[in-house]
Amino acid sequence: MHWNLAGNRRGGIEGLPLQLMIVIMVATMGSAVIMGWMGGIDTPHYIHSLGIEENVVVIEDGKIPDIHVCVLDENDEPLKGVSVVISNKQVSGPVDYVVTDGDGKATLSGWTLSSYPKDTIRLTVTAYLAGYNEYSEQVEGLIRWR
Incomplete structure (x- = not known):
């Protein structure tokens, strides 16, 4: 079976809207960046x-x-x-x-x-x-x- 994506105006990928996929990707990348920053934080000294x-x-x-x-x-x-x-x-x-x-x-x-x-x-x-x-x-x- 041949899929014609040009006619897909909703922008879905396997049933998910394209906007939701973008939000998930951005959130995942943002979390990775934040975790990388936090990995460099030392425990506080006092x-x-x-x-x-x-x-x-x-x-x-x-x-x-x-x-x-x-x-x-x-x-x-x-x-x-x-x-x-x-x-x-x-x-x-x-x-x-x-x-x-x-x-x-x-x-x-x-x-x-x-x-x-x-x-x-x-x-x-x-x-x-x-x-x-x-x-x-x-x-x-x-x-x-x-």
Whole structure:
């Protein structure tokens, strides 16, 4: 039997309208492209802990003692190159931030507190690293002015 497709004005292929076939093809190709893009997406990385050694520090005449941190990732592995800062407005430091070493460790040293009307302050220690979340922990500061 010989088929004459020139007379088929509905544009059907084996009973399906041509428009439906085009939509299915476009959807299939679009899905393939999206899946290809998603295949290149890495799992998110995040800072899990700052590992601050000091829970409480005594601030004498505005001088904040050294605060030691060990920044860990989601697998509890040390992170190198993390920027760490005390982010309270009343606090200033000799540098804008410190950077963790290969063991994920850094020391915030030489930071000072301007006059503060209360006996305690919660110092917010914040860590930043490109491609990771921003992460903060707090240290209780007991203030003593002479």
